[in-house]
């Protein structure tokens with residue numbers, strides 16, 4: 001069965017510098033490579049879901065500039081539908097200067113630009129597409145008022161939802177309530193609920209409904225599934241890390257695909273772990289997302 005997924009989210013042009021180590025404040029270091037690529041959490045998730053064989057529609061905003069071309073190039077190459085993407089003539093396409101060190105860790109500055117101008121009419125225009133989807137996925141890299149609005153639209157049609165609360169930002173319990181699956185990493189979880197004794201208690205404190213699931217991504221340790229009455233750690237795969245950019249996006253996309261295809265939760269998380277593990281073995285964000293055959297082979 002082909003998973004039908006709608007992603008509401010950001011596109012950024014990623015401007016990536018690779019270096020031995022990150023500079024300290026006030027310091028200049030030499031980079032050893034530079035690349036411009038398609039990024040943005042929303043677009044990365046859309047591209048990843050398409051590469052994992054889903055039928056994907058993307059709802060978002062671009063500026064009227066040359067960086068927008070990067071978006072259309074990758075969406076057309078990967079078969080991501082962009083009928084519901086609007087161009088904004090007043091602001092620039094989102095950009096993300098990224099630093100990556102030799103261990104594969106990154107630091108990112110996001111200048112949201114057009115992503116911040118996503119509005120109700122952009123989502124309203126796609127209501128029929130949302131109604132026909134198995135899953136709607138949204139993150140926090142757009143106009144934040146549109147996050148509950150998009151989730152609510154999906155709820156009206158009984159469509160399942162993933163809220164990936166990234167990058168870290170506080171969000172209301174009313175918004176959390178609208179998500180079936182919440183997928184923070186540890187930093188995002190801490191931003192959402194403050195300190196807690198451990199990941200499981202923190203994730204449980206996030207849940208506002210009995211039928212909600214938190215899946216906390218833990219990097220090399222895997223992912224922790226937490227429901228009100230269950231907690232299971234799903235370990236990931238050991239790989240050589242080159243660049244972690246886009247790993248969380250790939251995880252979310254694969255989770256959406258797995259669940260939409262009817263995989264049981266733990267199997268879908270294992271599938272997502274495998275996709276994210278392969279993503280970190282290559283440089284770039286959307287460019288490093290694996291295809292379905294590679295993920296199936298690793299599994």
Ligand code: RIB
Pocket residue numbers: 010012013014038039040041044095096108110141245246247248249285286
């Ligand atoms: O999650 C990775 C993404 O975060 C990058 O592609 C960058 O654009 C930022 O949005």
